[in-house]
Amino acid sequence: MPLEAGHFAKLKAHYTDRARAMKQARAQGGRIVARVGSAVPAELILAAGFMPVLVAADRSRAAPTAAKYIDDVVPPETHALFEAAAQGDFDEVELLVLSRVYDKLYFYLKEIYRQGLLPGLPPLHMFDLMQNRRAALTRYNEDRLLDLRLRLERAAGAPISDAALREAIVLCNRARAAQRALLDLRWQGHIDGEAAMQAIGAGYFMHPADYAEALEGYLAQLHAGKGAARPRLLLATAEPLTHTTLHEAVERAGGRIVAEDDWWGARAPGGDVSLDLPPMEALLAKYCFDTATADSYPVEDRLAWFEEAAQRSDVDGVIFYIPPSDLQYGWDYPRLRARLQEQAKPFLLIRQDASTSSGRVHLAEEAANFIGQIRGSRVDKAGAAP
Amino acid sequence: MSMNPEDRESSRKRHEAQTQLDVSRTLRAYQKQWFANLRREVIEEGRPFAISGPNVPHEIWEALDIPFITDVWYTGLVAARRQSGYYSDFLTREGYHENLSRYSALTWAVLLDEENTDKPWGGVPRPSLVCTSQQDRSAAVMAARVGAVFVPLETPVLDKPQLDWWKRSRWQWEDLDGEHRIDVMLEQYRELVSASEAIAGKKLDIDLLREIVDRVNRQEELFDEVRDIIATAPKLPVRLGEVMSQVMGIQWHRGTEWAYEQARAFRDEVKHRADNQMWACPNEQYRLMYVGQGLWQNLGFFTEFEEKYGAVFVRSNYLSIAVDGYIRYGAKDPLRALASRYVTMSEQMHIPGLGSAWAIEEARRNRVVGGLSIRGWWGGKMINLALEEEGIPILDFPVDAVDGNTWDQARISALVSDFIENRVIPAARR
Numbered sequence: 152m153p154l155e156a157g158h159f160a161k162l163k164a165h166y167t168d169r170a171r172a173m174k175q176a177r178a179q180g181g182r183i184v185a186r187v188g189s190a191v192p193a194e195l196i197l198a199a200g201f202m203p204v205l206v207a208a209d210r211s212r213a214a215p216t217a218a219k220y221i222d223d224v225v226p227p228e229t230h231a232l233f234e235a236a237a238q239g240d241f242d243e244v245e246l247l248v249l250s251r252v253y254d255k256l257y258f259y260l261k262e263i264y265r266q267g268l269l270p271g272l273p274p275l276h277m278f279d280l281m282q283n284r285r286a287a288l289t290r291y292n293e294d295r296l297l298d299l300r301l302r303l304e305r306a307a308g309a310p311i312s313d314a315a316l317r318e319a320i321v322l323c324n325r326a327r328a329a330q331r332a333l334l335d336l337r338w339q340g341h342i343d344g345e346a347a348m349q350a351i352g353a354g355y356f357m358h359p360a361d362y363a364e365a366l367e368g369y370l371a372q373l374h375a376g377k378g379a380a381r382p383r384l385l386l387a388t389a390e391p392l393t394h395t396t397l398h399e400a401v402e403r404a405g406g407r408i409v410a411e412d413d414w415w416g417a418r419a420p421g422g423d424v425s426l427d428l429p430p431m432e433a434l435l436a437k438y439c440f441d442t443a444t445a446d447s448y449p450v451e452d453r454l455a456w457f458e459e460a461a462q463r464s465d466v467d468g469v470i471f472y473i474p475p476s477d478l479q480y481g482w483d484y485p486r487l488r489a490r491l492q493e494q495a496k497p498f499l500l501i502r503q504d505a506s507t508s509s510g511r512v513h514l515a516e517e518a519a520n521f522i523g524q525i526r527g528s529r530v531d532k533a534g535a536a537p
Numbered sequence: 538m539s540m541n542p543e544d545r546e547s548s549r550k551r552h553e554a555q556t557q558l559d560v561s562r563t564l565r566a567y568q569k570q571w572f573a574n575l576r577r578e579v580i581e582e583g584r585p586f587a588i589s590g591p592n593v594p595h596e597i598w599e600a601l602d603i604p605f606i607t608d609v610w611y612t613g614l615v616a617a618r619r620q621s622g623y624y625s626d627f628l629t630r631e632g633y634h635e636n637l638s639r640y641s642a643l644t645w646a647v648l649l650d651e652e653n654t655d656k657p658w659g660g661v662p663r664p665s666l667v668c669t670s671q672q673d674r675s676a677a678v679m680a681a682r683v684g685a686v687f688v689p690l691e692t693p694v695l696d697k698p699q700l701d702w703w704k705r706s707r708w709q710w711e712d713l714d715g716e717h718r719i720d721v722m723l724e725q726y727r728e729l730v731s732a733s734e735a736i737a738g739k740k741l742d743i744d745l746l747r748e749i750v751d752r753v754n755r756q757e758e759l760f761d762e763v764r765d766i767i768a769t770a771p772k773l774p775v776r777l778g779e780v781m782s783q784v785m786g787i788q789w790h791r792g793t794e795w796a797y798e799q800a801r802a803f804r805d806e807v808k809h810r811a812d813n814q815m816w817a818c819p820n821e822q823y824r825l826m827y828v829g830q831g832l833w834q835n836l837g838f839f840t841e842f843e844e845k846y847g848a849v850f851v852r853s854n855y856l857s858i859a860v861d862g863y864i865r866y867g868a869k870d871p872l873r874a875l876a877s878r879y880v881t882m883s884e885q886m887h888i889p890g891l892g893s894a895w896a897i898e899e900a901r902r903n904r905v906v907g908g909l910s911i912r913g914w915w916g917g918k919m920i921n922l923a924l925e926e927e928g929i930p931i932l933d934f935p936v937d938a939v940d941g942n943t944w945d946q947a948r949i950s951a952l953v954s955d956f957i958e959n960r961v962i963p964a965a966r967r
Contacts, residue, residue: 219918219922220889220918220919220922221918222912222913222914222915222916222917222918223912224912224913224914224915225915251694254694255915257694258695258698258888258889258890258916259889259919261698261889261890262888262889262890262919263889265890277694277696279693279694279696281691281693281721283671283691285691285725285728287721287724287725287727287728288691288721288724288725290720290721290724291693291717291720291721291724294717450674450677473634475636476636477634477636477637478636478637478638479672479674481633481634481636481637482633482637482674482675482677482678483674483678484632484633484634485631485632485633486678488632502634
């Protein structure tokens with residue numbers, strides 16, 4: 152069966168039309184709790200009887216309301232999410248749970264609502280989990296997770312049972328396991344980066360049971376063929392990859408992105424939520440220390456992952472995407488660049504904004520040149536071999 | 538933009554001619570001597586030294602007698618010396634792209650640049666300890682580069698913002714800041730105390746810390762008097778550039794006896810000038826305010842508009858946040874009072890709703906008819922919109938607060954003139 156049909160088609164459809172699953176659930180009387188950011192536990196939302204749906208920034212959409220209120224120094228992702236709220240995208244949602252890195256969005260939404268300008272906005276909950284291993288933060292984080300649980304129980308009108316929570320954890324772990332299997336196959340060259348991004352990203356919008364089933368079905372089809380040998384590239388990004396623009400450009404130019412340091416791609420699943428610990432403790436460990444997020448948290452863990460991936464012998468080069476809106480990642484870039492230089496690993500820095508047409512043109516040119524250089528170097532090495 | 542020695546001498550003379558306060562001279566003299574002593578103690582005597590971000594409880598270091606500087610204070614020095622462009626370019630050459638904030642990072646550029654020996658006041662010694670907000674990634678990276686211990690502070694999100702925060706901050710701070718938020722700051726401060734004690738080689742004296750925290754309260758009360766004099770005097774008794782330099786020069790030493798005495802001398806001199814009708818601009822016509830950051834790279838720039846239009850700048854965030862943000866009364870535990878003092882420090886000037894409500898209150902208090910907002914201040918648009926709705930025109934000022942590379946004298950002069958002529962004057966006449 153062609154990959155465009157069947158399971159992959161379903162995943163791609165949900166990745167592309169991100170409100171699709173939410174609308175279907177609403178049509179069937181389902182109740183929705185939306186998450187802003189990856190660090191909001193879907194397990195708790197499921198266990199409370201809601202369908203968890205991520206709200207994602209659509210940078211291709213004009214954002215006139217955001218431009219009126221929000222400063223340019225605030226990340227473009229926040230502009231896009233604010234615009235979605237202003238356009239009524241969240242009106243069907245019962246509760247909007249925002250993670251720590253979206254604090255500015257929380258403040259803007261709260262104030263505009265106070266001014267009476269967003270009457271359809273659902274109630275907001277700030278889930279301020281500090282993704283850091285320091286002991287000084289443990290109690291605060293435990294209380295934040297408990298607060299979220301109580302908030303969800305209040306919204307549901309019923310307590311969350313341990314059995315329901317455990318069931319939700321098992322279900323989400325099943326989806327994570329399927330994602331990890333996908334990533335393994337991707338490293339082996341069985342799937343392009345763009346398709347992988349779509350297959351992974353769909354999980355943020357679908358019900359975990361539907362998603363796990365679709366992804367497992369897709370994986371079963373994937374063993375059929377292996378792609379042609381192309382330069383294998385690692386992508387490091389300063390902003391969340393809510394789109395596949397970079398993957399499309401790089402793969403059209405003849406490369407293959409085998410992994411990306413981003414929660415929309417290879418960093419999505421991480422490990423499982425432990426079933427050996429009490430559920431709340433297990434969730435805290437997972438979301439504090441093993442959940443990649445939009446900012447550099449936990450910074451050292453993120454950099455360690457990148458360095459380990461970059462030094463793999465089956466990674467031919469690294470692309471850094473650091474658009475002008477970056478305010479943080481650029482401080483780490485020189486150090487990461489130096490490590491690559493020490494290893495003689497080719498790298499490319501993209502500074503143009505890939506969401507603009509001129510940025511995309513530049514990206515295509517730079518990617519083609521970079522991939523050409525890697526190919527040329529391979530030929531040189533082959534020629535120089537004894 | 539950078540200056541040669543002749544330019545610098547000429548700038549110094551120009552600055553001296555514009556200086557109206559004796560305390561501006563005593564402040565500068567003290568700071569130079571203090572910094573020379575600090576350099577000597579650190580470089581020659583090997584004393585451990587710390588660098589902090591602006592919202593760090595350096596009262597703890599005062600109590601432990603650890604020499605320290607605040608990164609943004611030194612960045613201000615770099616900017617005032619017109620070396621911000623040079624050091625911004627240095628960071629770019631090091632690979633830190635030009636969109637990354639230079640506000641605190643210029644201090645590190647001076648430290649890392651080993652080629653240029655012409656450094657503000659001799660340059661910054663290598664620190665043993667660095668403490669900033671976790672969100673300030675530059676400090677973490679730079680601390681690692683120089684091998685310093687880094688203590689990051691995670692700031693809890695203000696989940697229940699209260700619009701009239703400045704009315705509650707002195708006595709109702711447990712309610713205002715939230716017990717859970719204060720608790721987590723307190724836990725982190727205990728970590729900072731441990732790291733600092735290890736550097737200092739002694740234990741923190743909590744009674745001494747209490748004295749220091751209380752002395753900061755009394756210093757800010759003096760600033761409160763200054764704000765009141767400026768707001769209620771018939772005309773402006775002291776130029777804003779001098780007020781900003783004075784306030785921040787004292788704030789970076791808050792808690793010391795010197796800071797308290799300097800604040801008192803400042804209050805006395807401003808009061809004397811107001812009592813004796815010694816106005817900054819006798820032809821004062823229009824009162825303007827800064828919204829957000831101050832123009833640290835060129836504090837004297839706006840003086841030219843006094844002569845041309847009778848336009849004076851009367852208000853900035855710096856004096857007002859000292860008055861409204863720092864004072865904490867009734868603390869049983871001084872460390873807890875510090876946790877409350879800093880848990881929302883600076884954010885209350887940005888957060889939509891909070892920043893606007895405060896700016897409107899300040900505009901009314903200071904009888905301003907227009908304002909200037911330096912771009913790059915998150916929350917600035919909401920504040921500007923709120924002020925415009927109150928009938929106060931705001932100029933969106935397209936320069937960086939400290940980076941001299943963004944400065945174009947002719948274009949910026951024309952922009953401000955146009956704003957005063959076409960927005961401020963008509964608004965004032967209405």
